Amino acid sequence: MDLDAVAVPDAVHGWAVGACGTMLATANGGATWSRQTPPGIGGIYSGSGRRGTLVTISGAGFGATRAGGTVQFGGKPFTPYKSWSDERITSRVPKAAEGGVVEVIVTTALGTSNAVDFRVKRQGRT
Numbered sequence: 001m002d003l004d005a006v007a008v009p010d011a012v013h014g015w016a017v018g019a020c021g022t023m024l025a026t027a028n029g030g031a032t033w034s035r036q037t038p039p040g041i042g043g044i045y046s047g048s049g050r051r052g053t054l055v056t057i058s059g060a061g062f063g064a065t066r067a068g069g070t071v072q073f074g075g076k077p078f079t080p081y082k083s084w085s086d087e088r089i090t091s092r093v094p095k096a097a098e099g100g101v102v103e104v105i106v107t108t109a110l111g112t113s114n115a116v117d118f119r120v121k122r123q124g125r126t
Contacts, residue, residue: 023110037061038111039069044104048119049093054082055118057089063108073118074102093120 003022008014008030016024016033023036041059049055055078063069064086071078076094083090089106099122103115 036110039063039106039108039113041104041106041113041116044116044118047117048121050121050123051093051095051097053093054090055093057104057106057116058087059106059113060087061108061110061113062086062089062106063110067109069106069108072103072105072107073097073120074104076102078104093118 003016003018003024006014006016012027012029014026014030015036016022018024021038023038024033025036026033037060039059039061041057043058045056045058057071062084066081066084069084071081071089071091073094074097076096076098078089078091078094081089081091097120099120101117101119104118105115106113
């Protein structure tokens with residue numbers, strides 16, 4: 001595998017990037033390297049809901065902990081987070097979310113996910 005760039009900010013941590021989106025990281029001075037996966041949304045359960053509705057986003061590459069990651073519903077922050085894992089994020093639809101179809105994205109230190117549509121239902125309507 002060809003690498004395009006390597007960053008080693010200290011004696012323990014390092015990152016390398018290469019062709020086809022390859023990302024590697026080490027946390028033990030280079031003794032072992034692990035492939036890193038940028039975030040990707042597979043789906044949202046359910047695909048619609050009112051402001052304040054509990055929503056679960058499934059996918060991969062979100063990170064085992066939030067560690068500064070964010071979720072946006074049409075540009076509005078999705079907080080506070082009820083749970084965050086590498087494959088699932090759960091929280092409530094933001095109270096400030098616009099009604100109608102909005103794009104949902106997840107951003108982590110490894111990048112920004114694909115956008116997935118979610119329909120924010122207006123209060124009092126189905």
